[in-house]
Amino acid sequence: MSILVVCAAVFGIGLFVVLSRRDVIAVLIGLELMLGSGNVLMVALASVKGHDPATTQSLGLMVVVLAAAEAAIGLALLIASVRRTGRSRVEEFEEVTG
Amino acid sequence: MSATLAYVVVLVLLGVGALGVLLAREALRLTLSLGVFLLGVAASFLYFGLGFLAVAQVFVYVGGVLVLVLFALMIVRRAEGDRVLLGIRFDWGSAATALSVAILIIVMLLPEFDAFVPPAGTSDPAALAQRLLGGYLVPFEIAGGLLLVAVLAVLAIVGKEASE
Numbered sequence: 001m002s003i004l005v006v007c008a009a010v011f012g013i014g015l016f017v018v019l020s021r022r023d024v025i026a027v028l029i030g031l032e033l034m035l036g037s038g039n040v041l042m043v044a045l046a047s048v049k050g051h052d053p054a055t056t057q058s059l060g061l062m063v064v065v066l067a068a069a070e071a072a073i074g075l076a077l078l079i080a081s082v083r084r085t086g087r088s089r090v091e092e093f094e095e096v097t098g
Numbered sequence: 099m100s101a102t103l104a105y106v107v108v109l110v111l112l113g114v115g116a117l118g119v120l121l122a123r124e125a126l127r128l129t130l131s132l133g134v135f136l137l138g139v140a141a142s143f144l145y146f147g148l149g150f151l152a153v154a155q156v157f158v159y160v161g162g163v164l165v166l167v168l169f170a171l172m173i174v175r176r177a178e179g180d181r182v183l184l185g186i187r188f189d190w191g192s193a194a195t196a197l198s199v200a201i202l203i204i205v206m207l208l209p210e211f212d213a214f215v216p217p218a219g220t221s222d223p224a225a226l227a228q229r230l231l232g233g234y235l236v237p238f239e240i241a242g243g244l245l246l247v248a249v250l251a252v253l254a255i256v257g258k259e260a261s262e
Contacts, residue, residue, distance in 0.1 A: 003142070004204060004211040006109045010116040010135070012200030017119060019192035025170065029119055029132045032163070036139045040112070041207070047146045048210055053221030057148045058229045058238075064151070064158055065241045069248035071163045075170045076252040088174050 003044050010037035024081060024088045028074040035067040101145075108145050111138030125174070129167050136160050147220035 014033030021027055039060055046056040082088050115135025122128040136159045143152035230238045 002211050003105075003109060004207055006112050008200040008203040008207075010112055011203060012196040013116045013120050015199055016192050016196035019195060020189045023125070025125055025167070025174065026119075026128060029128055029167070032132060033116055033119060033135060036135060037112070037116075040139055040142045041203075043143060043146050043148065043151075045207065045210060048212075052225075053147055054225035054229045056146075057151045057221050057226050058234050060143065060148060060151045061154060061226075061230075062237060062241050064154055065245060068158050068163060069244055071166065072248050072252050073255070075166055076255040078170050079173055080255050082174050 004041070007037040007041040007044070011041075022089050022091065024074070024078045024090055027090060028071065028078070031070065031074070032067065035063065035070070039063045039067075104141075104145050108138060108142045111135070111141055114138075125171050129164065129171060132167070133160060133164050136164065149220065150223050150226055 011034050014030045014037065017030030017033065018027050021030065042063070043056055043060055046053075046059075078088055111134060115131050115133075115138050118131025118134060119128055122131055136155065140152045140155040140160070143149075143155055
């Protein structure tokens with residue numbers, strides 16, 4: 001089975017988890033699946049096309065940094081939600097104030 | 099280890115981790131499944147000869163983000179009870195959307211891929227440093243700035259809640 005099929009399936013699973021789960025932590029983990037599979041797919045495509053590994057590695061590092069920042073903010077929102085309401089559901093974020 | 103076996107191990111780690119996230123009903127199992135998936139991502143980087151990226155993935159994700167998720171889980175567990183159970187509901191609309199996107203990715207990229215993708219040449223850290231501090235200096239600095247903004251945002255969100 002090709003890495004393309006596995007990465008596309010993992011991306012689909014991540015998207016399904018983001019859309020269907022109601023717990024903030026599960027939604028965050030779904031987002032991590034999507035970012036991770038996208039990064040692997042980018043690296044694989046660069047390998048197939050014969051691009052310079054150093055350039056591929058630089059771009060992959062940027063995606064890792066982006067995903068780390070996303071996880072940090074998401075977990076901060078999770079902790080804020082639990083502190084405020086005692087629950088960690090996405091419904092708590094229906095109304096956002098500035 | 100032959101390249102084919104390493105390729106299969108990478109695919110199995112990615113698939114098993116993602117399926118674990120999909121099927122887990124308990125938050126701790128969900129987090130551990132994410133750990134398996136992230137190790138699979140690191141293994142795929144190693145397979146493609148990107149050693150530094152694989153090490154960064156393990157340090158940042160498995161050592162950093164995963165531990166952060168476990169800490170957040172401890173706080174949620176204290177608030178919600180002993181075992182954090184996650185509600186699973188099957189939603190046809192979400193399933194159709196996810197399936198359509200996955201098929202779209204496969205159809206778009208299928209001409210580019212074969213069943214087996216051989217590992218490319220290895221990259222040494224010196225070449226990476228030359229890229230990051232040379233041609234990619236501006237994106238590198240922007241990524242650093244993004245991390246700083248993320249830290250400030252986290253402090254603003256958690257600090258505001260704490261003061262209230």
